[in-house]
Amino acid sequence: MKATPKVLVGQRSPKSPWLAVNLSAALPGAGQLYDGAISRGILIAVAFWSLIAFILWSIFAPAGNTLRGLLTLVPLLSLYLVNLWDSHHAAKRGITLDQFSPLRYQSQDPWYPVFLSQVLPGLGHLFLQRVTVGGLLLLLGILTAYIANFHPALLPLPPLIWAAGCGLVYRAAPVQHRQWRLLATLLVAVIITRFALSSIPFIVPQEVVQCIVPSESMLPTLEVRDRIFVRPRPLDYNLSVGDIIVFSNPEITPSAQTGQLYNLMVKRVIALPGQRVEIRLGRVWINNIPQIETFIQEPIGYRWGPQTVPPGHLFVLGDNRNNSRDSHVWGFLPRPHVVGNAYKIYWPPHRVQPLP
Template sequence: MANPSFSTSRHPTAPDPWLAVNYALIFPGFGQLYSRYWWKGGSLVAIAIASIIYCIWSIFGAHGNTVHGFWAAGWLVVLYSFSILDAYRGTQANYGQRITVPQGRKDVWYAVFLSQVLPGLGHLYIQQAIPGGLWLLAGLLTAWLANQQPLLAPIPPAIWAFSCYHVYRNFPGQSRRTSTAIALLILGLFITRLVLGNTPNWIDQNFIQSIVPSESMLPTLQVGDRLFVRPSPRYIPQRGDIVVFEPPEALRAMLPPASQENLFVKRIIGKPSETVAVTGGQVLINEVALSEDYVRSPAAYEWGPATVPPNQYFVLGDNRNESGDSHVWGYLPAEQILGRGYKIYWPPDRIQPLPGGRSRP
């Protein structure tokens, strides 16, 4: 069988279609900028950035619509796909030509493209089975390890980038001189994959998701409402804030084992050093009636007066007579509070921001 022939370029000055595709894989519009379609490339980059910002704001912003954020994410997939296809076609004499795998001669940039998809594929394409298998194993193994340990997140992008560089440098007939094209490519690839790889960790660090487990916060929150919470060590709860917290010891002792790790949702009523009383269906703070327009019905129980200890809070559910809260199990220590619930992000018909700090004596 004849050995395959190899090609490193089409023409010294002509844009290479698979190099354009490689750039487009990094970010929409980069392939067009490489081919000197400045307006088209710049427009695609700007649209992609605006779409990403809108997507993030819609999903995580208090006033954003989560459904719109998902639509924006879908639009980004379409834009990304169009950018790749257009980057390839823009280098062809016939713009309508479909993307085709290089026939006959092996193509260096197609090998790099395969390595962008998965480390080692480019090496297998040029019949370097041992390096290809090693790169493939390294890519899959480090991706799995990074998923288990977030501190290892930079390693998989580095594996992907160096796999592309290695197949470029070891491509048969390829010049040993470092190319600006491959240098920019692996830099862009590393940065893009590092950002994408760290996105789940960034979300976990900056947002907590909580599901309302009971009817204790009716009518403000319904069973099954999904909330976004911003955890912050600098957060100081204010009266009226809807807070998500881990159960304190007194509440944990009242729960079945299966529910002891659940998160709970209540409203801040009394702050440290304030005197709280519940009498005649009203909440009194320092003997002044609290104005509350969110409760389902007035409390049918008596409690207090008592002074809230330092670094602790008195919390109640809006459905006063169906809520296991501070009038049942005591005060909520500040260290148990994860943050303020600021948005119902799901289901679609319930998406809305959650106000905070509205109650006042």
């Protein structure tokens, strides 16, 4: 009968390095907390989520620098990998050399195949040479993750399959004393983390729409091929004069564009419902008051109006007034065509700036 390793008085109980890695893989810093390295675990967790917050702010906030946010992905990934290594290294300090052999420990520790199943469901079973179950889980995980990209209602399914793979491989691994509570904690973390990550591609488009400037009609404010972020706005949102908005082309029949974000245009709001618009003497006049527009480069070379903006419509013009197909050509813009406000140029790097 093999003797159980003794723990000396004042000596820390041995920890499982691969359990620590599993915890840190699901929630950075959690493995260090399990190892007893409380301060380091808290520091890693704070640093990790602070970097994520900085990246999101840099990319999506009007004043953020998009390129800097993207470059911050490198230290974020580096911190995540160091977090995995450190959690494993810290846990090994509680294991003496006569207890630990890397190859033997990996094959006997049930948390090692669990970690493989966190990478892809079924990998842990393949490591244990359970090819049939491993192959089915691997195929099921990849297939459901792919289908969920097109059917948001299925988003919870892949994280559940990932968690099921981890739980099943832990149960299949040869071990005498199982830590079911730690397994339950890990599986909850896996489900929450993976569901949150997989939801990002569906949440972001509801908050931010990306658009590429298609023409020179908004020079000098916007250049051709500028990439801009747009905040989607509900129909009852109160737009203001001077807002730069993105909308579907009103010259296309409404039935052809229902629910579709294509053939988008970007212009500036010049007048709201009830305001009287006239273009003469090279300037825009609103309710017989000449407008001061510092964002245009040359006087307007045509006359238009006067006309009153009807209810439920807007009068919009491009900043490049003499080279823009806008309300002075096709009339007032129906409010339902508006997608939202353009609030930031996020690419190319030298053009990143907030929009008024």
